[in-house]
Amino acid sequence: MTLQRKIFGLVLLLLLALALTLPFTVSNYMLRVCNMTMITYMCVVSLFVIFGMAGQISFAQAGFWGVGAYISAILTVKLHVSALVALLASGLGTAAFAAILGLALFRLHGHYFGFATIGVVMILNGLFQNWKPVTGGADGIANIPPFAIGSLEFASETSLFYLIAVAVIIISIATYVIYRSSLGRAFMAIRDNEIAAKCMGVNCYQTKVIAFAISGLYCGIAGSLFAFVSSYISATSFTFMQSSLYLVMLMLGGYHSLPGPIVGTALLMMLPEWFRFLQEYILLIYGLGVMLLMVVMPDGLIGGGKQALESYRNKRKGVANVAQK
């Protein structure tokens, strides 16, 4: 166990070193892809909280992402609020929005909650697309100023990379803490068996609303950062399709543990870049690849990897036993 811990720590350190030096080794374009990957990762982690931990399937994440982006864009462009305040407002505002929505929608159970969230993302997309006075309608909102803390401005791709990396690390640690806490255990108890959780004294309704609010908080922060990174937002980003892609990333990576979202997001965001030479076939292969991976590894890459490791170990043990005899 301690050896495993050491290896895990080493890998983490290596990853950190890699991340810190990344801006010096890759092109500006790849850096932008990395930034988008990290923003997507936050949304996938939000889905990990509500679906992976609490077991409530949600398609509203892209909608929340949009709410966060629009709050930041409107605050900075129209009301000239400072960027840091806008970021906080996006996170808290989206969390509050998710909590209120959760209070209404968690009267529904199981699949029906998931169906209702499809309605939520469609309604939000309709509002983004058409509510011209507030969201700019189909034109979207342009000229969002770069993120800044006081006079420190994050305009270049590299500085944004570090900014988002900090947010990603904070969110990852926070999620890990939740995962280990009694709140996280309550989430997982609800996922595994809601009635049993109730018997153990978990207030299911309230706990699910909290999980939904946390996922809203993550998406709001991700949306705000997205607005600052791209400096232009429109309704076409925040669609049902985007939500289902988050779900695909989570399921491909593995929804049981935190490394799952990391692996899933990195894989699905980076693969199209590495396989550019396939050109117009890339999305077709992407779709077929998703189907194939589900057949080969129904528990996701992390889950499948663990299983493979286990069976390999068992085999070795078996061989050792036979040798002893």
Place this chain on the structure above:
Amino acid sequence: MVLQLIIASLAMGIVYGLVAMGFVLIWRAVGVVNFAQGDLLMAGAYVAFTLTELEGLPMPVALVACAAIMALVGVVFHFLTYWPLRKSWDMTVIISTIGASIALKEIATLVWGPAPLSVEPIIPGIARFASVSIEWQFLVTIVIAAALMGMIFYLLEKTYIGNILQATAQDQYAAELIGIPVVVATSMTFAISALITGIGGMLISPIFFVSTTMGGSPGLKAFAAVIIGGFGSVPGAIIGGIVVGVIDTFSGAYISSTYRDAIVFLCLILALLVRPQGIFGEKISDKV
């Protein structure tokens, strides 16, 4: 004006009903929500475009050929998305259908190109009854879709094949024990589902343009219809489809044409909160 709107909403509603029926058949047979249903509608529209506009087949022939091709697509779809995953958790099949949805869109783009295509109406022109004028296309849509629904209903309720499909849907294991080839039954269910959805796509293709993303909105609205009607109920799907069609068309005409999608889904959420099991659904209590 009102009568025209009623006919238009019936035409849209009955197509939503067809797609919703496609959802329900798969749900009942294998317990999976098929997120690629809208893309099967898109595939049907493209197949119909190829048969009528490019090959120049006469309408009835094209209709039958389109149905046959879509049934085949359904069988292939079944063996790619559901069959390898039949023993695993239902979420994996859902993810697989999302993958299939991406793949289907891309295949359509590769074969027919990204530009939207236009299709001639089955019967062009406008029918006049006294002071009311109605597009023939709407009437044709209603007649063909209703006939198709009637046939599927007859097939499911009155025939031997229907009994096999229903037995498989109720309990795959028991069906296998009494000698029903489950793989034939499930693939046939997928074939029927793809067939009616594809014909739905053929019927609405003259009303909208044929494009790779045309399945998105009708697919999700049909899904709303399934939920409003009651999950797992075939009559519920049809009634739900018509309800959604009426809400869709009338809110577009009287409230706001830009917010019509949002209004439909607002009604969906309200319907869920008031009556989660839908119009025809049965209340299922939680099981430990």
